[in-house]
Amino acid sequence: MRVKILFLFILFSPSISVFAQQATIKGKVTSQGEPIEFVNVYVLGADKGAITDSEGEYLVKGIKPGKYLIKVSYVGYRTIEQRVELKGEDVTTLNFELESASIQGEEIVVTGTLKEITRAKSPVPVELYTPKFFKMNPTPSLYDAMQNVNGVRPQLNCNVCNTGDIHINGLEGPYTMILIDGMPIVSGLSTVYGLSGIPNSMIERIEIVKGPASSLYGSEAVGGLINVITKKPVNAPKFMAEGMATSWNEYNIDLGARFSKKDAFDVLTGVNVFNYSNTIDQNNDNFTDVTLQKRASIFQKWSFHRKENRLFSIALRALYEDRWGGEMDWNKSHRGGDEVYGESIYTKRWEVIGNYQLPTYEKLLFSFSYNSHDQDSYYGDLPYMAQQNIGFGQLTWDTEVDKHSLLVGAALRYTYYDDNTPATADSDNANLNNPDVVWLPGIFIQDDISVNEATNVLLGLRYDYNTVHGNIWTPRFAYKVSLNDKNILRLNAGTGFRVVNLFTEEHASLTGAREVVIEEELKPEQSYNVNLNYEHKIFGSEGFYAGIDGTIWYTYFTNQILPDYESNSNQIVYDNLEGHGVTQGAALNVNLEFENGFKVMGGASFIDVHTVEKDDSGVNRKTRPLLTERWTGTWAVTYPVKSLGLKIDYTGNVYGPMKLPVLNEQDPRPDTSPWWSIQNIQFTWNRSSSPFEVYAGVKNLLNFTPPANSIARSHDPFDKNVTFDGNGEPVATANNPHALTFDPSYVFAPNQGTRMFVGIRYEFR
Template identity: 60%
Template sequence: MNGVRPQLNCNICNTGDIHINGLEGPYTMVLIDGMPIVSSLGSVYGLSGIPNSLVERIEIVKGPASSLYGSEAVGGLINIITQKPQNASRISADLMSTTWGEYNADLGFSLNAGSKASVLTGINYFNFQNRIDRNKDDFTDVTLQHRISVFQKWNFERKESRLFSLAGRYMYEDRWGGDMRWDKRYRGGDEIYGESIYTNRAEILGNYQLPFNEKIFLSFSLINHDQDSRYGTTSYIANQKIAFGQLVWDKKWGRHDWLAGTALRYTYYDDNTPGTANAGGLNQPEKTWLPGVFLQDEITLAAKHKLLLGFRYDHNNIHGSIYTPRMAYKWSLNDNNIIRLNAGTGFRVVNLFTEDHAALTGARDVIVEGDLKPERSYNANLNFVRKMHFSSGAFIGLDVTAFYTWFTNRIVPDYETNVNQIIYGNLNGHAISKGISLNTDINFINGLKFIIGGTIMENTLTENGQTQQQMLTEKFTGTWAVSYKIRPLKLSLDYTGNVYSPMRLPLLGDLDPRSPESPWWSIQNIQFTYDGFKKVELYAGVKTC
């Protein structure tokens, strides 16, 4: 997906996240079946261990969506839609191994539990225990990992096809990297350096349509995340509990399609860092209540014109009232040409230590300047879609989007004022994320398909009248996927790749010999798939790391 980039923040312990249009992972909200995994930890770990066999599709929305989804949907959101149990295969298995010694298994099962219930179960298992040191620096080149995740979803049949579903997921992960001589005897000690992270995460999601003539839905989620991390002698022990409930009323009335609702989120967060210490240095877990209401109206102005107006009000017990309006306009010139204009706002309450790996692993002291205020953003984007059908059966689709986001109260780590410190504070100025992206789909009747995209963007910070590029953000990204189906041989070829421009990197002062910018770099993969068997598909390929 053009403009969406997974980032590995630590080559030793494999902490990662997903960037949308150059914004860091905590600005991305992760949802499963439309339910927000509403936590900063969820943005980092929410995608890990979801069995591929259960995923029907993944939807990505770029840009702020806080008016509908609340906090943390600032850069965009990723919605993982799981299969319905009644549509899934009875048994499915996807087994994969690599020459590096990675082993991955995805297992799926579906069954009917009586006449009115169906169950879908998925298991993901990943194991990599091969210590590799190609650059001969006596440190692991790739993080060793051991992960298991179990997901189960229940659908219940009700009168008048009303919705009722329950789902749960549990994930355990053990990963480490560091000195090649390290083992668990040295965990947390200073004799041999290693970074070791244990993660326990449990989620319960539910959606229930109330037994009324009106379409009223109650959805909820409960999440518990325990993390035990040791970076040498530095420890990060954290627990986060989140309870979320939302009541939504969907009503069509003439030219209006109303969506109204109320939501309540409670967050408990505790760790062993200064982030949860009071002025006296004593531990004080964060307890945050965030009730809110929202209203959205999609108005059909004419046959080819639609206008969407939305507004959300939340009240944070620490930061007070938060308003997030939204507007969207759609003009369908004809069946093949569509123009969309969107504008909205976003907000995010930050917990530093769930997000910034550098604050925990380096030798720098962490300094927090004053009481941090929530970040706010103001966004607008213009989108044009054109579809072209040819008499030969070929198809070309074009999608062009220009986007612009203005941030206030942006919280940015300062690595440069003092090379021995990381200083956190609200930006005394503003930040801007802007750019333009172009995507094209090209399909031929002979089985050849192209998906090509590119984004030119700029993410800048302006403080005290000076503007500079934000660290670890590229100015250009490109993606492509080429697929070809050789039907007589029942063989498919897929060639995918991406390319990224240089990024600004943090240095340890003027004497640091490293380059202040990364080079141009690209990841490219090729895969062959044979589906000549009745119920078995074989694939093989080469991936770059």
């Protein structure tokens, strides 16, 4: 019992440190005279630091006397480094004035090159978002928060279970790789889980790269990357808590705490709990509008103090989720039965992520991750039991030679997958399972060449050997030139690849409504991409700043695998595309900042995704995939009322029409979605002297929801009253005049209408 109490105390207690005869530094961090919150103040060599409070003030205690380098950094501002000598029992006051990095381009990013580099110097365009951005429209998960990022869209794939994925530039979820601290711990089976259950208290920033990055990250990094960078424990608050509730009776709680042991380690622990247990059916189809969900996760990150500041950190995350959607009178006694329809999913998942810098003169870093995902699901009376384990290890050597910044690495990925479907059935005996085991070793090299102060050229090449598909090569090229301090041009080209496991990705195949048909042995997809990015900065009078970022891209796919919903209303047919696929388009982001704190961020994208394949007569036919918008836009407007301690945030998005999966030509549902928009407003109160922050607002101001008949034949989910012909096709009858079957895959937007929300944040430093 004492051991358990000690463990819980270590897990959740605020930092406890005992200091004697040691130095202290304190001070204030401002920009243009205004205090800045959440700035990292780190004492290099002492492994100690702090984060500024709402007054911009910080305090670092327990420092041994000596000479140190003080590093002051915050995303969006230029980093400051200052050397100082500290004496025992002294209290040294150091104040810092930061310059806006949105102007200077000094934000640190790592995703594009696997190395820490300022955003302005990175040859790869990287979009960066801080917790402050996501607080403008608080959500219970990062998955939902992605709706405010231009060109990134959370896509629901099922009206009943609300399974979803993340689209980047019109490409479906399996083309998006989710990483935590640079480690690819998320797979196709669980992409959405990579962005659910991460406590907000753990997040330092989100980095997004759009376009193939397989030369560094391997399979799945075809459409883009979302890298969740978690906080360094030494810089985190001692304790934080946030709670939010909505008028739909959704409840979300985030807790975070830091514990430190002098000269040994720092531990940051975060807990997230989400509960939604309110059955609502506003569209009167007798199905829950939103999946009911109970989720709990815990995330803990350890950072160990080592000689010469060498890195050693390890993080662990565990998640459990119980969610269901279905007919309003469903309960757990109906699970797996054929009387009352429900889709019930139990998920257990855990992950471990680590980084260890070898004790060598050369900078050698070993990174590793392992995740286990266990899913126990019933889709009506159809069971889906799946287990997936993925291990990943990578060793990199980072060195500088004259004008060359070299990164050389070797990686090994292991994937184990087993389920109760034909995907892992034994070819000789369907009653036996033959789990899918794939080894994917690879090596890569990257050379970032500084041609001169303004120009960088990046060359990269990766080789992977897949035990199923053989040799895979993925080269990359990047060119960056700073035309002057206000204009940057970047050109990127490269290839990507993806090894597909269908049953881990296509949840529409698990609704019990459609049969999966695989036409042939599938080959890995290949992509070839080029994109051009231009960044322009405008400096106006009286503190005005404008940033403009524009990108055009083109990606060509071979061996593309797309699900065919239209050939047969009872089937999903998979095949390698005999022609080719294309995604191309243009995106523009604009950021305006005024001296009084008024800010406007907006973005728009034009997206053209299509496939080209010969028809039976040999003529090339261009086809647009389902659920792909051509136009999308996002915005976020902030207006502060400083005299009242009030901040007003107005956020939203808009999406153009998408092609929808109707069942046949007689289906009365529209085959194209309308233009639609989700808009939100929030009011936040924070007095500078208070550790509390209170916010309230309204989500979905326009009360937009999809059509009420989105679920086909919701009154007959087991197709008991559907008549089929000899080919298995439904036949029109008096009670089924449109020859439909039950199908919940007709979905393009959330079913939640207007709802109010309120929340409170507390932080102890």
